[in-house]
Structure formats: structure tokens, C-alpha cells
Amino acid sequence: MSTQPRRLKSGGRIDRSKPISFRFDGRSHTGFAGDTLAAALLANGVTLVGRSFKYHRPRGIYSAGVEEPNALVTMRTGARHEPNVPATKVELYEGLEAFSQNSWPSPKYDVMSFVNRFPKLFAAGFYYKTFVGPTRGSWMFYEKFIRRAAGMGKPTTEADPDHYEKAHAFCDLLVVGAGPSGLAAAITAGRSGLRVILVEDDTVLGGSLLAAGRDPKLADWLKSALAELETLPSVRVMTRTCAFGAYDNMTFALLERVSDHLVTPAPFQPRQRMWRVRAERAILATGMIERPIVFANNDLPGVMLASAARTYVNRHAVAVGRKVVVFTNNDTAYAAACDLNASGAEVSIVDVRSRIPAALQAQVAAAGITLHLGCAVGRANGGRHVRSVDVVPFDPARPERASVRTRLSCDLLAVSGGWTPTLHLLGQRGSKPVYDEDKAMLVAGTVPEGFEIVGGAAANCDLGFCIDSGAKAAHAAAAACGKPHAVSGRSLLEGLPDQGDAYGIAPVWMVPDPLGKGHGKKFVDLQHDVGADDIELAHREGYVSVEHLKRYTTLGMAADQGKTSNLNALGIMAGIRGKKINEVGTTTFRPPFRPISIGALTGPETGLHFRPIRRSPMHDWHEAKGAAITTTGLWLRAWYFPKPGESKADAYVREAAAVRKSVGLTDVASLGKIDIQGPDAAEFLNRVYVNGFLTLPVGKARYGVMLRPDGIVMDDGTTSRISEHHYFMTTTTAGAGKVMSHLEFLLQTAWPDLRVHVTSVTSQWAGMAVAGPRSRELLEKVITDIDLSEEGLPFMGVRQGHAGDIPVRVLRISFSGERAYEVYTPAGYGMQLWQTLCDQGKSCDMTVYGVEALGALRIEKGHVAGGELEGRTTLTDMGLGKMASTKKPFIGGALAQREGMTDPLRPQLVGLELAEGTGTLRAGAILCDPAKRYARTIAKDTSALIDCPPNPASKDFDAGNGSGHMGHGIGFVSSVTWSPELNRNIALGYVSGGMARKGEQIDAVFALKGELTKVRVTSPHFVDPEGPSWAFGCPSIA
Amino acid sequence: MPVDCLNVTTHEDISLFRVGPTRLWFVSEASSARLTDFFATLDAKDAVATAIGHSRTVLRISGPEARTVLNRGLAIDLDNGAFPEGVFVQSVIHHIPVLVHRLPSSDGPVFEVFVSREYAVTFWQWLIEAAAPVGGRVLEMA
């Protein structure tokens, strides 16, 4: 086996001292460091790399860059398996494993290629037309086959073993692209002392210079440019980095491929890193991308862009073809032809123009290249590789079908239809390109403020222009950043070779089928298998606007975003419509410029880091005791504390019973806490709460409810008066941030004259609740200097003092019905106080309890919490209507009086239990009137809900769902628990009619699981209903 | 009184951060009787004081890669010119609100990061993961 049969003996920018072994489709090959996977495959004579998307046609390597439409491979195996990677952008590394896609069993013998025999059946949009009328229902049957047949590579389902990073960067100037223009810009800016970030997608700097021939002057220029870059400390060079997005306010997103070129990332290194860069100015030195000409069978392996052929010969020393035909309409392909010729290939040129510059003619003659002027390639021939081309006479001014003049045999057809500046980042900023008739390319329209385009991106590939424009743009950027004076250096224009700056072109988009040769598929978008026929079809069916054309045919919507097809498509559509290209218009470019991984977009924000977790000061204690942990919003909370062998139910029942019988301790550190101070603090509280706070005495606390401005209940909590102008407010855990912003909003936008300051002190205070008949007994052992007697600390009183050396604030308040206290201490003392309570608690039969028990206890008492305060309920709905003051206005008061808010039929808070002792109660179940069962159905013709006689036996009847209930019902279940105290399932809910339905049996329907449960309406206060008046003292916990 | 919101003013052992147009943080390493006395004299009509000393955890990050690590999550320009010694910002790192203060130092950049206490563990985990690729290692866990 001769390794690398197509590798030239010398030349190229590869490192022959570093051979690299890799595998493709299970076969081993060798390449060299500096190769891309595509180059190494070509060096090994592998030209068939997959099958096309829809028609399963054989496909090969088409380009040498990011514009690659065909050579999409699957990289790696196992958890790092990654489909749809362009082989032209894969840096070859030792141990690389890659696989072809979309063919089975192999690209050579692909079973699905039969599709290719029926192209008309699978034309653009075929599924819109196939599954209509009588076949409509069969779509669901065929969909899974079509889905399996469609698509390219398959993703893995294993977890990604790598991690990804995000980073932020700031600079004065961002230079995108490190070809000659970008290098000139970066060097010039660096000399001025600007902070520059130079971004280059390739592994090495140089851009177009890397594909150029071996002119020593070019090599020297590049070498000294790179050397100077090293000496400029303010220039950060980022290779293997793609600037994929340009956003508002000169923000840019970059993707750095930190470890893509390694089998596994080095220890601690991420696989990829996404940067967000903020720049003052940006210079786009993004060059141009070549496009082909469209003709029959232009997708055969062995057909590639002329510049790609040149790159493979010059940069990678690969003899991509031994017998080459170059098909072109412009001058730039001649350099490719000559370089291919110099590599030892036999070359012919087919040029649509009948006249070319004399210099080119001489060059070609000197090299012994055959020239066919005034001709075009009408058709490529071959099975799995191009074998020959049919040449027809052709006049670009009057493209007509003609008979084949000659057939040229070849193993490489290098096509050049012209070039298009790469302006995607400008397009993302809303700048629409404009078609330049002379150059036959889309050039930049308006350039947004802060941007400059240089070199090829500015529609001129002349090397002198590239370097000069880069330097000039950098000077302008430096001036704009206040640094107009550059340290002088050698002129970047020195030492450049003389280059012809020719770019003559005769625009041609497509060559019609040769006469007598039948119809051949002429591909425009290779990746999505969209041909010229599909564009004509779209036009016939009325999809003539460029936006419709794109979406109907899917042209330009593949991973390559139509980089080689957009302008050809526009040209063809313009031709069909008889319009100019500028009249046809262009679609909008959107980020990313090339596909980026979701991992990079996620960065570290995955798993436990998806949201930032908040922990109580006592969290470690809970974990050490083996508590099960749950979350409330961002907070981790102890759920229940199972003893060995206990289930969740065992644990929380035991915990709740302990609170009712003796004393329990629970962590409430997650409650929102807000410090409110100022001479107008009482007035402020009076305006935000529904109940009055002006007369709250010092040393007392009051339960308060806040409404949203629209009258819906927003949050509840307890506010204590610490001193004359000092209040301490608690909120629900989930509502803390919302309430804080709400209070600040009111103070700053509506009432700036109120002298009040609000400060979040959620983190400042650790909070714990001590609840149960023996709670006072326990506190008396721990608190040293507060009188905890009935007179000393009455119900709803608040006192400050100490537990030993620890300062504490004690509030006598309860959510579970028993005597209870909330004890606050500065967070740093939290653990110590908790431990002291646990130690002293041993002699009081104290039990630590979690949020499951907490929930059960408060539901038993009928106290509203998160499930009831869910953003749709009013004060009256939850039975707290009497709390609202009639003596003073408050936020939400006006809109709470709207008809719909005071409608007596609104669902009201009730308790619920199982009517027959069996069944499942679920929060979120819809409550329904049993009399209305089967009383409604869905009308067959309009799908509207209509009343009907309850007759499930009728054959016209459609019950819709198994419960027999349809529509919104009369209420819903808001919270459920299995009550430790009562030994049965109970729930809280809202039902129209409220307590007027006490004793009634109604239906609870949980449509997601098709359950119907019979429930009975009871009082929401299941336990101790005669206990102390909770209407004004029942805060919620959540 | 600090004039520019970003500057930190230090009087003996107390640093003042103007965290809002009408809000000042008084920060000192040890609890200061001087501060407590001063706050006791405040008239609510002019100013009020709230103790938040337990609400924050403070981390100190220094070394040649300190900026690199912080910029993994902090969208603030930490370059010498943009963020000199004695300056602070309030911002967010990895969805966690922080205050970052650059301390005077003769030996490379030193940053103090104030994080709300309940986020301390999450922030620490982010920090050591962000520092690992540039060679950061946890030396000791007390």
C-alpha cells in the first residue's frame, strides 16, 4: 500500500517531519501536520466522502474552507461523537477518527441512492403536495420514514465529557481575519498602542497568502509581518477562533476552538471557549469566497472550486488532479491553472469569454495549457467520480443551449464563477449588500458606524490594495480612539511582488443543458440538494421573492448558509423574472457565521451551575444529618430528615407530629428580609400593604398582604416595628427579589418625596422557626435576656436580645397553629445558634423538620402559601377580604374593585378531602360540577364547545376526555398533602361558591393522567379551626 | 466623601464605597466602635444605617492571571487603564451579584470580591473551575 499516493514530493506548508495517522470509515491513512482532514483524504486518493442530503448522490470535497457544502463527516466516537463537521475545517491530529455520513452501508454502495432515480418526486416542497386530500392522514405514517431518510449525521445521546468556558474581553480594535489586510491593520494599530484583538479562524495566520504560490517575496512579507506582531504587546492574536456574531453596541461573539485539534482536551482545559468582546472599532478583513458556475452534474466528486484546487496544491502539496479542466468566466482561475500545471498536471482551460487579457494568454501558452475560449462546460460525466466534461460553445451575453463541441477527459474539474466578499458580520448589523454589475459581486451597502471593511471584503483582492486599506483603516481607528500617532515602522507595502490586479469577469450563473443530452441535475445549493429546477419550480408556483425562494426551496438554509450558492440563486431567479439582481433583493444574514456547539453557548452554566444555587447558613448541618434536599427557586432547603429506614412519608409525618405534640425546629433562612427605615417608613408600608401599618406599635409585628397594581395578590409576609423609624419586613422566599424591586420602583418613580430607604437583608440574617407546645420552654433555655412570658413577649411581639453572646431578634408568630417563634440572628452566628437549640432541644423532645412537614402543617391549618398565591387570585378569593383597609388607599386597591375581580362567582378558598376515601388528589386538578358531566361536547364541524344532553350512549357523542368533563370547570386544587394529624389526604383549593358548597361532593379532574377523583368541600382549617384568629396573623411559608 | 462613584475612599481602617447615589457602604476589617457610635448619632431625617456585615463573603484574588480568571465571568474591563487601583464596580459574575474592588498593590493586580453569603459556595465552585485552566489549584481547605 503506497501511503499518500497523491502527495507531491515537495512543496506545501505541511510539516513532513510530523506524519500523522488517522482513520476514515475504518481505514487507516497517513497525513502530515498542517493538513486538514480534507487535504489528507485527497492526498490518500479518497475523493468520495459521503452522499447528498436528499438524493443520496455521491459527493466529494468541494472547497478548502468554511464554505464547504459537501464533505460533512462525523468526527470521533462515543460521547464526543459529532456529526456534520466540514472536513475542510478539521485540523488533522494523531488518532483522528472520522466517518462519512448519509450512506449505508458505505458511500460507495449506498442503498438509498435509488431516490436519485426519481428526482421529480422529491422536488422542493414535495411533502406539501404529497400528503394532502385523501393521503393527508398517511403523513403520520410516512413521517417517521421520511425523517429517518432525511438529515445528515446522527448525534450522540451520551453526555458530553468535556467542559466549556465563556469569557469576556475588551479592546479598542477588533480585527477579523489575519490575511494580508488584517495583518496590516493589526500591525498598524499595534504600533499606535491600541489594544487590538486579531481573530483568525485558521490555525495559522496568513489568509490568502497561504494558498499563493511559492513567490519568495510573499513568504518574506508574511514572515516579517508575523515577527513584528510578536513584538507588539498590545495586540492579542487568537487563532483557531471564529468571529461568528456581531451584535448591538459593538459587541462580538467569538468561538475559540481550544481543544478541537486534540483527541481529548489537556487536563483542566475546556473543549471550546466562547468570547464576548466589546470593541470601540472593528475592521473586517474577512476576504472573499469563490463561487462556482452551475451546470449539469456539477456535484460529482472531482468537481471543486478552482481556488480550492490551488490551495490543495500550494498549501498541502496534494496533486488533486492529474488531468485537469479549469472552467471559468474570470481571470483569477488562471493562477490556479498555472499552479496545477506546475505541479505536473495536464491542464486545459474552458473560458466562457471569447477574449482574455494578453498577459494571461501568454502565460497560458508558455505553460503549455490548452485554451478553449467562448466555451462552457455543459455537463460533467461520471459515476462516483468525474471522468469527462462535455464542452459547448457559449456566449455569456446570450446563454442558449448548444450541441457538444468536444468531450474532455479529466479527473479534476476546477470551477470558478467569480468571488463574493464575505460580509456576514455586516449583514448581521442590518447592512444589506448591493450588487456591483462590473465586478459581478455583492458588495457592502452602507457600512455601520464603527466598522471598516478592507481588502477582499472591500471587493478588491489586489495585494497592494489589501495591505494599504488595512493600514489606512487602522489609522482611522487609532484616531477615533484618541491615538493618532503611530510609532513608525517599515512600510508594509515594501517588498511586495508585482501582481497583476486583474479581475475581468463575464457574469454567468448557469449553463443550460447541451442539446441532445437530456436533462441533468444542475445543483445550486449542494448541501440541501437544491437545483436550478427547484428555483424554476418556485418561480412557477409564485414563490418569487427571495425570502419565499429561500424558504420554499431551503436554498441557503443548510449549515454552510449558502456561502457558495446565494449569488448564483439570485442570478438565476433574476434571470427567470427578467429583473436585475438588485431588484430581486437579498435575505438577511443572522449569527452564527458557521455552526457553533450548544456546549460553547452554555459554557459553565450547566448541571448545578445552570442557576446559581443559594444555601442557608445551616445548610451543611442539614446535609451532614442526611436530610433530603429540595429547591425553592434558587435555594436549597431541607426537605425531610429521614431516620435510617424511613421513607419520605415516614419522616415528614413523624416530624409534623413532633411539632404538634412537643416542639420542632426548622430553617427559614431563605425568607426574604427587607430593612425599611426613615421618617416616612410607616406611611410607605401603609401604601403598599392592604392593611393598616400606621398604628403598629414599636415591638409588634403584623401580617401583611401586598397586591400588584392590577389588584391580584402579589406576596405576603410579616413586618415588625423595631424602633420608631425602623421596620423589618419578611416576604416569601420566591417573592423576595420581586418585592424588593417593587418597593424600590415605587419609591423612585411614584413617591420620590417619601423619606424611606429599603435595603435587602436576606443574606444578613439567618432565620429559624421554633414551633410547638414546648417551644417557649426550649427558647427559655437558650435566650438569656428576653422575657418570654405572656406579658414579656405577647403574640405578634418582637424583641431583641441575646442567646449567650449571640445577638437575636425573636418574633412570636406561627404558621402551624401551635405556639411558635421565629428567631433571627446575623448569619455568621446561624450555625452556632442552631447547634445550641439542637443541644438544648434534647431535653425538650425537639425534632428538626423540613419543608415537607412544614407544608403539611400549614395546609392542615388552611394557611395560604405559594400554591394559593399563584398570580390569579385576589384577597377575597382566599378569604382575606376583611384584611383590606377601608380607611386608606393602597397599591392595587382601585383595580381590585373591577367587576371581574369582585364577581361573587369567582372561585373561593375551600378545603377538600376524598369523598369516597379513595383516589388521588393532585395540585392543579380542575374542579368540576358533577351535574355537568357529559353535558358538553366538541362540535364536529367547528371544534367549538357546545352544550348537549348528557348521553354518552349516542353515537354522535364525543366525550373528548375520559372524565366526561369539558371546559374550565368551577375551580382548581392548589395544594395537597397527606395529613399526619388526620391520617388522610387533604387539599386546599378554590371553587366557585366557596364555603356555600360545604359538604357538597364535586369532581376533581386531572386531565394529564385521565383521572377523575370525587372530593368533598370542607373548611380549609382542617386542624384546630377554633384556634387564635389567623385571619390577621397567618403568614405563609414558601 | 468619595466624589466619583467608582473610587473607594479610605480613612484609616474604614473604606467607603458609594454604591448608589444616596448609599454608602462602610467597610472595615474588624468591628469598629467608632462606626457603631457614629451610626447611633444619625437622625433618621438625614440618614439611616443598616448593618450588613454578615451578608457578604469576601474573596481576595491576586496573581498574574487574576484578570483572566475574573473575566471568565465578569463583563467589566479590568485593564490597568480602565480599572486602576482603588476603584470598584458592582456587577454580576455567573448570575451572582458581586462588588469587585481593586486593592493597591506593588506586586500585580489584587481584587477583592464581595459576594452575598448564600451564594458563597456556588461562587467558589465557579471560581476554582474558572481558575483551573490557567493553573489555579486549591491548596488548602480549612
Added chain:
Amino acid sequence: MLRIACPHCGDRDYVEFLYGGDAENAMPELSDTDIDRWTEFVFFRNDPKGEHAEYWQHQHGCRQWLRVVRHTVTHQVISVQPASEVDTPAQGKRVEVA
């Protein structure tokens, strides 16, 4: 990416801010019980293709509420002021319903 120049803190990324909705109109007096005026303040919004006054709070910064005028098409931020320093018209523009 949206950046807002907070008057106190400087130019910052949108991640530090909390959006607070339309800022065209001032809240009615609390003593005003007129349901129509409150409905208009709470629910009715103009949706201009152009300059729009809106509230943003510098949530992870100085916690000031700011009145920002932003162009809804270009996203350009045209002006930023502390909300407490702005005199917002009391009744504001009635929404035109076609």
C-alpha cells in the same frame, strides 16, 4: 448586545439590568380610585416603531430605576436618566384603538 449607561455606575451590559416596562405615563395618585385611569396606567401601552421610554432597574449595580429612551428598531439607547429625576406626564397619551 444592549448596553445601558447607568448615570451612577457607567456603561454596562444588559445582564445587570431588570426591565420594568413602559415609562410613558406616571402612576395615578393612590387616592385616585378611578378604575379607568388605573386600567390605562397598568395595561395600556403604545408599541411604537421608534423611540420608546421604558424603565430599567440597575439590579446588579446601584439598584437605581432608570428611565431609558430606546429605539425599538435599531436598539440604540438614546437617553438614560434616573427615574426619580424625571417628571413623567400624569395622564399621558391615550392609546388610539383603530
